[in-house]
Amino acid sequence: MKRFIYFLTTLLFLFIAVVPTLFTLFSSVIQLRGWGGIFSITNLTLLGKSIAMSSVTAFLSTLIGLLLALILERTFGERKNWIKLLLIAPFFFSPYILGVAWSDFFHMLGTGEKFIYSPWGVIFVWTMIFAPLSMLVISSQLANIGPNMEESALLCAPYRSVIMKITIPLLRPAILSSFVLVFIMTISEFSVPAFLSVRVFSTEIFTQFSAFHNFSEAVAQGWIIISVAITLLFLERSYLTDAPFISVKTDASTGARPIISRPISKIFHGIAYGSIFWMSAIPVLVLVFQAFKGGLGTIDQAIYVLAPTVINSLFYAAIGALFLVLFGLIFAFMSEEDHLRWVNLVLLVTFSIPSMIFGMSLIYFFNRPFLTPIYSSAIIIIFAYIGRFTFITGRLIANSLKQLPAPLKEAAIMVGAPPWTILFRIIIPHIAPGVFAAFLIAFILNLGELGTTIMVYPPGTSLMPIKVYTIMANAPQSTTSAMTLVVLVVILSSTGLLFLMRSILTRYSEERCCG
């Protein structure tokens, strides 16, 4: 039965994400007239520039993420979760909207416009977007480090030495994972550099695709980005095995809290609040300012325009998240319980495919007469979500599985519990926080996904991010900003609702369990 489920899941994932991409990639190679253009000096220079910009962004994001993770995990108490939520707010917006918000901010300041319309401006905007992600990756690893080592070291060394010699070396996998994750996400991101008029390799792909309609060349250039990402992943994998990327703490251990003076603690807290101000408050305030500049009617108008799309978007995001959790759960079992390591590689490779190329692949592969029912229905949207984000849910759940204490399972096996009982009574309850986090993150990512869904959404279907983008052309800036704020409120409210549902379900389960 287990093997059958594994086989079916793998087959389905290959059908949804891998085969369409390979089909498109290989067709493009066959149709391409020559590789000379791909490896021209201009392209290689642009590729070098992209690699440099993504590397600097990944470095800066990881550095800021590390600092914030250390401050939050080691100097804040229960409040840290709220701080984290506030810090990741920019992640709910699309990079394009944030690019616009930051350029407007510098315009309002009356200075820095030259800076924002430069490669350093792009790096700045990317860093503001992805540093919170780095913080999440590193802080989840930090939360999983038991306090014993740090506390022992603190007996004979100052806290700074403990951080440098114990904590940071232990965080090495998360630091590298953060770097790789940000690098992969920025090297194929084109909306920010395109808006800020900075030429990079991803904008070159976009130009081939959109101005010249030269799909073969665009896809072949996409191959190069995928190859760079895979090379980086291999280097990272050979250096580290099973880096967590993102994990959710499932036990109750807490790290060692440093004994620091009040002024220093205040400085740390100031850095955290300052980061919230810079990374989240400024872009949100710019949007609020622009939205209310148009009067209260603008907000009403934004709600009126987006209202018909909210239910659809929440519905597809939830269904997509359910499937992502299912795929993630099964792939996590395959890699963690049965040590089928190729699963991770397949997921990593699909994750590194630029969203535009994945969208094209879905069209080329699924738009044929016998597959039309899939292509012309909402199923294609769910497929887009699965192809884009299974890696994330798979890793989240796999890392929760890693934290499952082996004696629990062994004890159940010894008393003769059947596999399904072990699964439902021991494993799933234990990894439930990780599964919930995977669902939540998948749900949020689905709600904001645009790169692939914009290319495949069935005619007549309305989704929130797509509506914002299609309306924003020629709509007043105030309307666009108001719509973005409405999207933020919808995401935050639905996230809050999911947390509420989880606590109700947990209470209900506990009541049933304990009488």
Place this chain on the structure above:
Amino acid sequence: MNKKFIFLPLVALLVILIHSFITSCTKTPKEVVVYTTIDQIFSEPILRDFERESGIKVKAVYDTEETKSTGVLNRLIAEAKNPQCDVFWSGDPIRAVVLKQRGLTQPYVSEEAKDIPKWYKDPEHHWTGFSARARVLIYNTSLPEASTLPKSIFDLSNPDLKYNVAIANPLFGTTTFHMAALFYVLGEDRAVDFLNRLKENGILIASSNGDVKKKVAQGEIFCGLTDTDDAFTAKKQGAPVDYLFLDQDKGQIGTLIIPNVVTLIKGAPHPENGKRLIDYLLSRETEAKLAKSCAQMPLHKGVPTPEDVPSLDDIRPMKIDYDKTARLMVEIQGVLKRWVESE
């Protein structure tokens, strides 16, 4: 954890997906699929009106600013082997010509278009033009430069406008068509020379026409080339801007008129409904609505328009062959790309 919590939503979800699958398999005769590059804020009300008046459900795919309005064109090309779309409503003739060149359109002669001048129609009836925009110079009225306004597009390379003119990336959208029209009218050598002079004069290349409008409205730059609908909306929103048509004197090249065009897709799943939608879009009523909502100029004679919407009769148009210009655009893309990339 109770197993019901896992299986109930899954069952519900499967039922919904199966329902969605079956619905998409069932052919609905009363529907039409339209892909449009016209801003949703203007095109959606027209399509809703058609839906209400005809009883035919309209399923639309709109384009986005982020994809430089080329998303639906790329999708149409990618869907070539199994078309999903019936009607393509484009904001300019370029994209329709690209589709025609790739054999993705079919001819249709609409009775509604018989009054439309023939130069706004494809000689082989693959596309038909209607409501038009024009290329204009949008400028900021609050800046001192507004006291002496350029009269010709060639004035934009004058040193007194150094670093004060913006243009959208000419590889995308109507700016590409504008460039192709200049190449058509001036010939390649003169056009390239003019572009180089613009570059030497520090022209700012913005990400889109909307971005040009925004930069001018915010006073970041004095003036820029954009379309009438952008300029009209900026004025309507109270921005300190105005616009003018360039090259309107005798002997000058005139300004580019860009009609909307509508095309019937080859192998359209609902061709008859598609033809009805095309007829509706080409009607005088639609032109009147577009004149009101986004200052588009009707191509039919005598269509009532608001006072602030200019009439084509009062504008000196650039004399071009739309089909040939659109074909030329494909040829000059490489030149434009090199120009954009040059320092």
